[in-house]
Amino acid sequence: MLKLLRTLFRPELVLRRSSSSYVARMRYLTRLREDDEACLEALRSGRLLLYHRLAPLLQKTPAGLFQLPNICTNDLEGVLDKLGKSHALVKEAVLIGCTEKHEAQFSLDVGSLEQSEVERLCGGAFIDLRKAFFLLTGPEVPLVARGQTLLRWHQTNGFCSASGHPTFRNQSGSQRICHSSGHTYYPKMAPVVIALISDGSRCLLGRQATFPSGMYSALAGFCDMGETIEETLRREIAEEVGLELMSFRVSGSQHWPFPQSSFMVACQALVSPDNTQVSVDHAELEDARWFSLQEVQEALRLKKPPRNHQGAPPTLWLPPRYAIAHQLVVEWVQQQLATH
Ligand SMILES: NC(=O)C1=CN([C@@H]2O[C@H](COP(=O)(O)OP(=O)(O)OC[C@H]3O[C@@H](n4cnc5c(N)ncnc54)[C@H](O)[C@@H]3O)[C@@H](O)[C@H]2O)C=CC1
Numbered sequence: 001m002l003k004l005l006r007t008l009f010r011p012e013l014v015l016r017r018s019s020s021s022y023v024a025r026m027r028y029l030t031r032l033r034e035d036d037e038a039c040l041e042a043l044r045s046g047r048l049l050l051y052h053r054l055a056p057l058l059q060k061t062p063a064g065l066f067q068l069p070n071i072c073t074n075d076l077e078g079v080l081d082k083l084g085k086s087h088a089l090v091k092e093a094v095l096i097g098c099t100e101k102h103e104a105q106f107s108l109d110v111g112s113l114e115q116s117e118v119e120r121l122c123g124g125a126f127i128d129l130r131k132a133f134f135l136l137t138g139p140e141v142p143l144v145a146r147g148q149t150l151l152r153w154h155q156t157n158g159f160c161s162a163s164g165h166p167t168f169r170n171q172s173g174s175q176r177i178c179h180s181s182g183h184t185y186y187p188k189m190a191p192v193v194i195a196l197i198s199d200g201s202r203c204l205l206g207r208q209a210t211f212p213s214g215m216y217s218a219l220a221g222f223c224d225m226g227e228t229i230e231e232t233l234r235r236e237i238a239e240e241v242g243l244e245l246m247s248f249r250v251s252g253s254q255h256w257p258f259p260q261s262s263f264m265v266a267c268q269a270l271v272s273p274d275n276t277q278v279s280v281d282h283a284e285l286e287d288a289r290w291f292s293l294q295e296v297q298e299a300l301r302l303k304k305p306p307r308n309h310q311g312a313p314p315t316l317w318l319p320p321r322y323a324i325a326h327q328l329v330v331e332w333v334q335q336q337l338a339t340h
């Protein structure tokens with residue numbers, strides 16, 4: 001009987017079991033954010049993601065893959081001892097999550113230490129985050145992005161914008177307070193709407209002059225104060241490529257650490273096939289073009305940035321797999337294949 005019930009209610013049981021451990025982890029994180037002593041205690045047994053001037057430390061596995069090294073507080077204290085530095089640096093770590101085993105995860109910028117020495121002692125290399133996005137896979141990617149963005153926020157919010165006095169962080173790094181004005185500052189993300197525009201059979205991708213050669217992405221724009229998602233999307237598409245939007249649906253979202261910290265709302269958007277004449281605003285974009293399903297499928301198959309021969313038109317290269325622009329493109333290809 002029990003077996004039968006288990007079979008019948010399996011999805012629910014699995015969901016309940018994983019959700020109870022999820023709830024416990026989230027409540028633990030809330031406690032660590034509110035209780036400085038508990039957070040310090042968690043730091044003693046926690047895991048650390050190290051950054052050097054905001055570049056994360058990555059390790060190459062014997063199989064040639066990249067991963068975040070598993071460093072605990074004791075390991076870092078050993079490194080500090082070898083470099084003759086104080087352990088006080090460890091307390092500058094900020095809380096970014098919690099593993100399934102209830103180990104608190106922190107990020108820490110060791111920019112005050114000699115980069116090559118830390119690399120040697122930890123057995124890894126500090127790699128620019130944009131490059132790291134192409135090298136890492138799986139759940140490590142959002143974690144490394146979150147770690148960097150929170151460190152950056154602390155590094156750039158040391159003073160109160162009302163009083164000009166220094167602000168002070170709590171132990172977890174979830175807020176900063178100005179004792180003079182009484183203001184509490186919380187980490188911020190700027191909302192951005194990003195859309196993959198289609199005319200039913202092709203998709204529109206654009207590139208900024210600063211993108212790597214051949215790279216095209218979905219069109220994106222920051223929300224103006226007070227705008228809704230639809231207002232931002234309609235305005236951005238009109239401004240950047242001179243098209244009038246017909247319809248759209250929200251497909252997902254992601255945190256994006258560049259340039260400061262953005263909250264990306266991702267959409268699949270449609271324009272009328274009778275209204276596809278692109279007029280690029282060159283102040284915003286270097287180019288925007290319609291791409292066929294076949295061109296996009298070929299780009300998705302590329303494993304490395306293409307080497308373009310002089311004079312030849314550059315081969316299409318898409319943003320890294322983790323970027324929501326990439327995910328929008330994959331979703332669009334799947335839709336096209338399912339409907340045609
Ligand atoms: N995760 C992903 O797949 C992708 C993410 N993005 C991100 O989307 C963001 C927005 O895309 P853009 O086309 O550059 O935006 P955009 O089309 O709104 O133009 C950028 C300009 O907007 C202004 N601006 C307004 N509010 C701003 C704010 N809060 N922060 C910075 N600049 C602001 C600045 O003048 C800036 O130069 C970028 O940060 C980019 O990194 C873009 C494409 C793909």
Ligand SMILES: [Mg+2]
Binds near residue numbers: 219220221240284
């Ligand atoms: Mg834009």
